Amino acid sequence: MASVVQFENVGLRYGTGAETLSDISFALPRGAFTFLTGPSGAGKTSLLRLLYLAQRPSRGIIRLFDEDIVTAPRDRLPGFRRRIGVVFQDFRLVPYLTVYDNIALPLRVASVSEREVPRLVNEMLGWVGLTARATARPATLSGGEQQRVAIARAVITRPDLLIADEPTGNVDPEMAQRLLALFDTLNRMGTTIIVATHDIHLLRTVVGAKTMRLDRGRLDGPPMPDPSIVAAAR
Numbered sequence: 470m471a472s473v474v475q476f477e478n479v480g481l482r483y484g485t486g487a488e489t490l491s492d493i494s495f496a497l498p499r500g501a502f503t504f505l506t507g508p509s510g511a512g513k514t515s516l517l518r519l520l521y522l523a524q525r526p527s528r529g530i531i532r533l534f535d536e537d538i539v540t541a542p543r544d545r546l547p548g549f550r551r552r553i554g555v556v557f558q559d560f561r562l563v564p565y566l567t568v569y570d571n572i573a574l575p576l577r578v579a580s581v582s583e584r585e586v587p588r589l590v591n592e593m594l595g596w597v598g599l600t601a602r603a604t605a606r607p608a609t610l611s612g613g614e615q616q617r618v619a620i621a622r623a624v625i626t627r628p629d630l631l632i633a634d635e636p637t638g639n640v641d642p643e644m645a646q647r648l649l650a651l652f653d654t655l656n657r658m659g660t661t662i663i664v665a666t667h668d669i670h671l672l673r674t675v676v677g678a679k680t681m682r683l684d685r686g687r688l689d690g691p692p693m694p695d696p697s698i699v700a701a702a703r
């Protein structure tokens with residue numbers, strides 16, 4: 470597989486208005502760690518929605534795992550989705566399930582043996598510092614705790630592609646570092662990662678990560694190494 474993600478001249482228009490995304494072309498090689506930045510309203514969430522197949526482009530070609538997902542038959546889409554972990558900006562936890570069962574959900578969807586589930590879920594609970602809240606329901610958690618559940622749920626199956634929309638927006642800097650370290654570990658095991666963020670401090674934390682910048686629906690250029698990291702390496 471040459472690239473996990475490939476966009477060629479992708480455009481997205483909601484309704485009849487102006488294009489929200491225009492002429493988007495980039496590739497994410499397997500194992501890449503990429504930050505997507507840009508001002509509010511630039512189109513970051515829209516680009517991620519195209520990536521996790523919640524939205525079809527108005528034009529252009531999108532390939533995921535070397536397959537054209539725009540022309541792929543509908544029954545192929547669940548197979549693509551199972552290989553993708555998503556951390557949504559608004560978390561989207563299942564309100565009537567406990568923290569434990571929210572995190573276990575993707576394992577159960579993937580029919581992982583129930584004997585394996587406790588070990589995997591408890592490991593993730595430890596990583597995100599929520600062991601003591603395993604039996605709580607999402608509504609009783611703080612925003613930052615909900616965000617950590619959302620992250621644990623997204624990474625527990627070790628997806629081929631992890632897409633995260635402002636995954637550290639609700640946590641303190643120390644927890645942000647810890648979550649980034651979790652992403653970094655996953656990345657070293659082969660997961661391709663794309664993280665949309667406003668947080669410029671975050672961009673400096675992952676050595677080797679590249680940054681793509683969106684401005685009013687257009688990419689500034691191909692993925693570039695973060696200049697601060699290049700400078701630090703010299």
Ligand SMILES: Nc1ncnc2c1ncn2[C@@H]1O[C@H](COP(=O)(O)OP(=O)(O)OP(=O)(O)O)[C@@H](O)[C@H]1O
Nearest residue numbers: 483484489507508509510511512513514515516667
């Ligand atoms: N479902 C939709 N229907 C119509 N317009 C939309 C829809 N979703 C987003 N937009 C518009 O598309 C533009 C880009 O929005 P998007 O949420 O992708 O930006 P963003 O860069 O993620 O912003 P933020 O950093 O504030 O989350 C905005 O002008 C927004 O109003």
